[in-house]
Amino acid sequence: MEITLKITIILILLTLFSCNKKEAYQPVQGKWIKGTEQEKLKMIETQFRGFDKAMIEVGYRYQELYWAGEDENWEYANYQLQKINKAIKLGLQRRPKRAASAENFLDYVIPEVRKSIQEKDKKLFQNNFQMMRNNCTICHSVERVPSFTVRIPTERQSPIGK
Numbered sequence: 001m002e003i004t005l006k007i008t009i010i011l012i013l014l015t016l017f018s019c020n021k022k023e024a025y026q027p028v029q030g031k032w033i034k035g036t037e038q039e040k041l042k043m044i045e046t047q048f049r050g051f052d053k054a055m056i057e058v059g060y061r062y063q064e065l066y067w068a069g070e071d072e073n074w075e076y077a078n079y080q081l082q083k084i085n086k087a088i089k090l091g092l093q094r095r096p097k098r099a100a101s102a103e104n105f106l107d108y109v110i111p112e113v114r115k116s117i118q119e120k121d122k123k124l125f126q127n128n129f130q131m132m133r134n135n136c137t138i139c140h141s142v143e144r145v146p147s148f149t150v151r152i153p154t155e156r157q158s159p160i161g162k
């Protein structure tokens with residue numbers, strides 16, 4: 001092959017390579033999550049929200065847990081309790097300042113309710129559920145939302161039930 005042709009091919013390849021490399025470092029922009037990597041992370045964090053989102057979920061699951069116990073649907077009760085546990089833990093990742101108030105709830109309250117579910121003991125479950133309810137309200141007081149009194153559910157919210 002002629003030397004000039006060889007050089008031309010090498011130059012073309014080099015240009016292509018450098019273009020690709022440049023493109024690889026361009027941050028991908030979404031439809032509305034835009035900006036630098038840092039700006040985008042901040043936006044995503046804001047959209048995930050704080051402890052309120054965890055609590056909306058916990059509030060719903062708390063009601064489902066109650067009715068699952070009334071129905072003695074222990075599998076569903078266990079499912080809801082696990083999700084309450086998870087929602088609070090994920091909420092604490094977003095708002096670590098609330099971790100101290102959640103400690104007793106995660107380490108004592110939830111395991112006690114779990115025990116009554118495992119034993120399929122409705123009476124024990126109802127007692128532990130009351131204890132859980134009190135602890136929900138206690139945390140609200142400690143975390144400066146004392147007017148958020150948690151009550152025993154009176155109506156079913158979801159289509160799941162016996």
Ligand code: HEC
Nearest residue numbers: 051052055056058059062101102105136139140143145150
């Ligand atoms: C770690 C403490 C803590 C525990 C435990 C806790 N909460 Fe909360 N809860 C909060 C805080 C703090 C808020 C207010 C959140 C905010 O201002 O962003 C809240 C708010 C709420 C709300 C209102 C959510 C909304 O924005 O509409 C509900 C409902 C709720 N909690 C239910 C419960 C229930 C039910 C339990 C128990 C199963 C519980 N919470 C346990 C701290 C806690």
